[in-house]
Amino acid sequence: MTGRESGGGAWELLAPAAAAPVRGRGRALREALRDAVRSGRLPAGTRLPSTRDLAAELGVSRGLVTEAYEQLTAEGYLVSARGSGTWVGDAVRAAAPGRVRDLAPRRSAAVRVDFTPGLPDLSLFPRAAWAAAYKAALGGLAHRQLGYPDARGLPELRTAVAQLLTRRRGVVADPERLVVCSGVAQALTLVGSALRERGERSVGVEDPGSPEHGRLFAAAGLRAVGLPLDGEGLAAGPLAASGVRAVVTTPAHQFPSGIGYSAARRAQLLEWARSVDGWIVEDDYDGDFRYDREPVGALQGLDPERVVYTGSVSKSLAPGLRLGWLLVPEALAGAVAERKRTMDLGHPVLEQAVMADFMARGGYDRHLRRCRAAYRERRDALVAAVTAAFPGTEVSGIAAGLHVIARVPARYGAAAVFTARAAAAGVAVRTLADYGSAAGPEDGGVSLVLGYAHLSPGDITRGVAALAQSVGPAGAGTGR
Amino acid sequence: MTGRESGGGAWELLAPAAAAPVRGRGRALREALRDAVRSGRLPAGTRLPSTRDLAAELGVSRGLVTEAYEQLTAEGYLVSARGSGTWVGDAVRAAAPGRVRDLAPRRSAAVRVDFTPGLPDLSLFPRAAWAAAYKAALGGLAHRQLGYPDARGLPELRTAVAQLLTRRRGVVADPERLVVCSGVAQALTLVGSALRERGERSVGVEDPGSPEHGRLFAAAGLRAVGLPLDGEGLAAGPLAASGVRAVVTTPAHQFPSGIGYSAARRAQLLEWARSVDGWIVEDDYDGDFRYDREPVGALQGLDPERVVYTGSVSKSLAPGLRLGWLLVPEALAGAVAERKRTMDLGHPVLEQAVMADFMARGGYDRHLRRCRAAYRERRDALVAAVTAAFPGTEVSGIAAGLHVIARVPARYGAAAVFTARAAAAGVAVRTLADYGSAAGPEDGGVSLVLGYAHLSPGDITRGVAALAQSVGPAGAGTGR
Numbered sequence: 001m002t003g004r005e006s007g008g009g010a011w012e013l014l015a016p017a018a019a020a021p022v023r024g025r026g027r028a029l030r031e032a033l034r035d036a037v038r039s040g041r042l043p044a045g046t047r048l049p050s051t052r053d054l055a056a057e058l059g060v061s062r063g064l065v066t067e068a069y070e071q072l073t074a075e076g077y078l079v080s081a082r083g084s085g086t087w088v089g090d091a092v093r094a095a096a097p098g099r100v101r102d103l104a105p106r107r108s109a110a111v112r113v114d115f116t117p118g119l120p121d122l123s124l125f126p127r128a129a130w131a132a133a134y135k136a137a138l139g140g141l142a143h144r145q146l147g148y149p150d151a152r153g154l155p156e157l158r159t160a161v162a163q164l165l166t167r168r169r170g171v172v173a174d175p176e177r178l179v180v181c182s183g184v185a186q187a188l189t190l191v192g193s194a195l196r197e198r199g200e201r202s203v204g205v206e207d208p209g210s211p212e213h214g215r216l217f218a219a220a221g222l223r224a225v226g227l228p229l230d231g232e233g234l235a236a237g238p239l240a241a242s243g244v245r246a247v248v249t250t251p252a253h254q255f256p257s258g259i260g261y262s263a264a265r266r267a268q269l270l271e272w273a274r275s276v277d278g279w280i281v282e283d284d285y286d287g288d289f290r291y292d293r294e295p296v297g298a299l300q301g302l303d304p305e306r307v308v309y310t311g312s313v314s315k316s317l318a319p320g321l322r323l324g325w326l327l328v329p330e331a332l333a334g335a336v337a338e339r340k341r342t343m344d345l346g347h348p349v350l351e352q353a354v355m356a357d358f359m360a361r362g363g364y365d366r367h368l369r370r371c372r373a374a375y376r377e378r379r380d381a382l383v384a385a386v387t388a389a390f391p392g393t394e395v396s397g398i399a400a401g402l403h404v405i406a407r408v409p410a411r412y413g414a415a416a417v418f419t420a421r422a423a424a425a426g427v428a429v430r431t432l433a434d435y436g437s438a439a440g441p442e443d444g445g446v447s448l449v450l451g452y453a454h455l456s457p458g459d460i461t462r463g464v465a466a467l468a469q470s471v472g473p474a475g476a477g478t479g480r
Numbered sequence: 481m482t483g484r485e486s487g488g489g490a491w492e493l494l495a496p497a498a499a500a501p502v503r504g505r506g507r508a509l510r511e512a513l514r515d516a517v518r519s520g521r522l523p524a525g526t527r528l529p530s531t532r533d534l535a536a537e538l539g540v541s542r543g544l545v546t547e548a549y550e551q552l553t554a555e556g557y558l559v560s561a562r563g564s565g566t567w568v569g570d571a572v573r574a575a576a577p578g579r580v581r582d583l584a585p586r587r588s589a590a591v592r593v594d595f596t597p598g599l600p601d602l603s604l605f606p607r608a609a610w611a612a613a614y615k616a617a618l619g620g621l622a623h624r625q626l627g628y629p630d631a632r633g634l635p636e637l638r639t640a641v642a643q644l645l646t647r648r649r650g651v652v653a654d655p656e657r658l659v660v661c662s663g664v665a666q667a668l669t670l671v672g673s674a675l676r677e678r679g680e681r682s683v684g685v686e687d688p689g690s691p692e693h694g695r696l697f698a699a700a701g702l703r704a705v706g707l708p709l710d711g712e713g714l715a716a717g718p719l720a721a722s723g724v725r726a727v728v729t730t731p732a733h734q735f736p737s738g739i740g741y742s743a744a745r746r747a748q749l750l751e752w753a754r755s756v757d758g759w760i761v762e763d764d765y766d767g768d769f770r771y772d773r774e775p776v777g778a779l780q781g782l783d784p785e786r787v788v789y790t791g792s793v794s795k796s797l798a799p800g801l802r803l804g805w806l807l808v809p810e811a812l813a814g815a816v817a818e819r820k821r822t823m824d825l826g827h828p829v830l831e832q833a834v835m836a837d838f839m840a841r842g843g844y845d846r847h848l849r850r851c852r853a854a855y856r857e858r859r860d861a862l863v864a865a866v867t868a869a870f871p872g873t874e875v876s877g878i879a880a881g882l883h884v885i886a887r888v889p890a891r892y893g894a895a896a897v898f899t900a901r902a903a904a905a906g907v908a909v910r911t912l913a914d915y916g917s918a919a920g921p922e923d924g925g926v927s928l929v930l931g932y933a934h935l936s937p938g939d940i941t942r943g944v945a946a947l948a949q950s951v952g953p954a955g956a957g958t959g960r
Binding site for chain 2: 034
C-alpha cells in the first residue's frame with residue numbers, strides 16, 4: 001500500500017508493445033511489462049496505474065491490460081490486493097550476465113596442418129546411405145517405439161552390434177549384456193560408477209595413455225593410478241604392486257604408443273585380474289582399423305566375466321553421433337544398466353534405429369572397408385614422407401589405428417624446441433610426453449604422435465615438408 | 481609340453497568351416513577354432529596337430545591353418561613354442577549365461593484402457609516434418625560439425641530453445657546458460673551432481689510427487705526428503721523446517737495433484753531459497769500445455785540465479801527422442817557443463833541439428849498447437865464421462881497438462897478395491913496414494929490420477945464406462 005507512484009510518462013516503455021499488430025498485442029504487452037520489472041525499470045513497490053488509466057494512455061482495450069496484470073500477478077511479478085490496486089512485487093531478481101565458456105576443443109586457425117590424433121576423416125561420413133537408413137528407420141518404427149526406450153538400447157541395435165562385434169572383434173557378445181551408450185566416455189563413466197558402487201576407490205590407467213581415461217574415472221569418484229608400459233603392453237610388475245583391482249587398457253593398438261599387446265601379456269593380464277578378483281576395461285577405440293592383416297581379436301573374448309569391452313563409432317563414423325557400446329560381465333550388468341537409466345533413460349531411439357538399419361543393410365561394413373582403404377593410403381604417405389624427410393627416424397604402431405609413432409633422432413632438436421618450431425610453421429604435433437610421464441627416447445630424440453586419418457595424402461606430404469623445414473635441414477639440426 | 485593329444489577324430493569339429501566358400505574359409509576356420517576353445521570342446525593343454533597334418537586332414541591349404549594358428553596365438557587362445565608345436569592356452573574362461581533383464585516398463589496386454597499418466601499421443605509425432613528437418617539438417621551440417629560437439633549443445637539449438645522458452649515460458653534464457661541434455665532425467669542427475677559437489681547431501685521433493693525425482697537424486701548421492709503440499713503448492717512450514725537447501729518442484733501443474741502454484745507461494749518459495757542460500761529446481765514437465773488461457777510463466781523468470789529450470793520434448797514430441805534442456809544459474813553452470821561432458825561429451829549432433837531446424841521453421845509451434853487442440857478435446861471428453869458416470873465426483877487440475885485428478889466419492893469403494901476391480905475389467909488406473917504418502921480425500925473416497933493425452937476420445941469414453949461398470953452401478957457401490 002506504500003508503493004511509489006510511477007509518473008504517467010514512465011509507461012511510454014509499454015508504447016511499442018501497444019502498437020504491435022492486434023494478434024500479438026496481448027503477448028507483447030505482457031512481455032514488455034515482465035521485462036520492465038526484470039530489468040529494474042519498474043522497481044519493486046512501483047504502483048501500476050489502474051487498468052482503465054493504462055488502457056487509455058496506451059490506446060488499447062482495457063481487457064488486454066487486465067489480462068496482462070492477471071497473468072503477471074499469477075506468475076509472481078506483480079502483487080494485487082482487492083480494491084487497492086496492483087504493485088510490482090519484490091520477488092524478482094535479475095540474472096547475472098552470462099559468460100561465454102567454450103568447452104569444445106578448437107583447432108586454431110593459424111594451424112595449417114594438424115597431426116593431433118583423435119579424429120577420423122569426417123568428409124567420408126556416408127551422408128546418402130545414412131539419410132536412406134534414417135528414412136527407413138523412421139518409417140519402420142511403431143508409434144509405441146517413440147515412447148520411453150529400454151535404457152540398455154533398442155533390441156534391434158543390440159543384436160546388430162553383438163553380431164558385428166562377434167564377427168569383427170572376436171568378442172563374446174550376448175545382446176543381453178550389451179548396453180548402447182553415448183560413446184566410450186559414457187561407457188567409462190558407467191563402469192566407473194559400477195566399480196565405485198562395488199567398493200573400488202582407484203583404477204589403473206596406462207601411462208602414456210589417453211588423458212580422458214583418468215579424467216572420466218575421476219568424475220566417477222575413482223582415483224586414477226598411472227601404470228607404465230613396456231614393449232608388450234602394461235608392465236606386469238607395477239600393475240601387481242599398484243594395489244588397484246581394475247585397469248583400463250587399449251590392447252589392440254595402445255594409445256598413444258601404438259603397440260599391440262603381446263599374447264603373453266594378454267594372458268598375464270587375465271591371470272592378474274583373476275588373482276585379485278578384479279576387472280580389465282578394454283577400450284577398443286580404433287579396433288576397426290588394421291591394415292596389413294586380420295585384426296587381432298579383442299581381449300574380452302578370452303574372459304567375458306573379467307573384461308569389460310567398450311567401443312564406439314567415433315573413429316569409424318563420426319564422434320558427433322555420440323554412439324557407442326559396452327559389453328559387461330554378469331556381475332556388473334545390473335549396476336551398469338541401472339546407472340544408464342538414471343543418467344539418461346537410454347540413447348535416443350531414432351538414432352539407434354538408424355544405426356541398426358545401417359548395419360543390417362551392410363552399410364557399416366562397406367563404410368569401414370572404404371575408410372580402411374583411404375586410411376591405409378594416408379598411413380603409407382605419412383610413413384614415406386617422414387622417413388624421407390627425417391632420415392634415421394623409426395616409425396612404429398603402423399599396423400593399425402589412425403596414428404603412428406615417429407621417433408625422430410636427437411639432432412632435430414629436443415621435444416619442446418621441435419614442437420614450438422613446428423607450431424610457428426603452422427604444423428601442430430604432439431609428442432609421447434604430452435600423454436603421460438614417459439621419458440623421451442634414450443637417444444634424446446623426440447617421439448612424435450602423428451594422426452593421419454583426418455588428413456588428405458596431400459596435406460600429409462605438405463605437413464611433413466613444413467615440419468622438416470621448420471626444424472632445419474635434415475642432418476643439420478641444432479641437436480640437444 | 482605335457483599337453484594332451486587330441487585324437488584325429490576330434491578335428492571333425494572344424495570340418496564345416498573347412499567346407500565354407502573359399503572367400504570366407506580363413507575366417508570360418510578361425511572362428512570355429514576360437515569357439516571350440518571357448519566352449520571347452522578343446523580344453524586347456526590340448527595339443528594341436530601340426531599345420532601340415534591339420535591342413536591335410538581338413539583338405540585346406542597349409543597357409544590357411546598357419547594363419548589361423550598365428551591369429552589365435554596373438555589373441556591368447558593358443559600358445560606356441562618354437563619347435564614344440566601349439567597348445568590350447570589356459571587364458572580362456574567361458575561367459576556366464578546371459579539373463580534377460582527387462583528394464584523398460586511394459587503395459588500389460590490384458591489392459592484395454594490404461595489411464596496411467598506420462599505419455600503423449602505418440603501417433604501425433606510429426607514424422608513427415610521431422611524427416612524433412614532431418615534432410616535439411618544433414619545437408620546443412622559442415623563436415624567438422626560431425627566431430628566432437630560442444631558438450632553444452634549445438635549453438636543453433638541452444639539459441640532456438642532459448643528463444644522458445646523466453647517466448648512461451650517467460651524464462652530468462654541466455655543460450656550460454658542453456659545445456660541441451662537427454663531429457664529431465666539427465667537434467668536432474670546433472671543438477672544433483674553439481675549440488676553434491678557443493679556440499680549438499682539432501683534435496684526436498686514434492687509428496688505426492690514424481691517418484692523419479694527422488695530416485696534420480698538418490699543416484700547422484702543426495703537423500704530425498706518428501707515434503708507435503710497444501711492447496712497452493714509445497715507447504716512453506718515443513719519446507720523451512722526440513723533443513724534442505726534445494727527442492728525440486730512442478731509449479732506450472734504439480735505432478736500428480738494438478739494444482740498450479742499460487743503467486744503467493746511462488747514468492748514464498750523464492751524468499752525461502754534466498755534465506756537459506758539455496759536452490760529451486762523447476763521441472764516444467766508439461767508446461768507446454770495449458771488449455772483455457774495463456775500459460776503461467778515459469779518460476780525461473782523471477783530469479784534465474786536461484787531457480788534451475790528444466791524441460792524436455794518427452795511430453796510434447798516423444799520420450800524416445802531423449803531431448804531436453806536445462807537452464808542453470810551462473811553458480812552451477814560450470815559444474816553442470818563439466819558433468820555433462822564426463823557423462824557423454826554432449827548430445828548427438830544430428831538430432832540437435834534436426835530439432836534446431838524443426839524449431840526454426842515453426843514446426844515445433846505448429847505441432848504444439850495441434851497437440852493442444854487434440855488434448856483439450858480429450859480432456860473435455862474425460863471430464864464429461866467421469867462426472868456423468870460417477871455423480872458427485874470433483875475433477876481438478878484440468879487447466880493444464882496431460883492428466884487430471886478425479887475425487888470419486890466413498891460409495892464407489894476404497895482405493896484398493898476400486899483399482900483392483902478396474903484392473904479386472906481391463907482398465908488401469910492410479911490413485912494419488914500411488915505417488916506418495918498422502919492420505920485419500922477426507923470423505924474416504926478415491927483420488928484418481930487420470931492421464932488422457934495418449935488416449936482417443938473413444939478410448940476415454942469406453943474406459944470410463946468400463947470403470948463405472950466394474951465398480952458397480954452408480955450410487956449403489958459397496959463403499960461405506
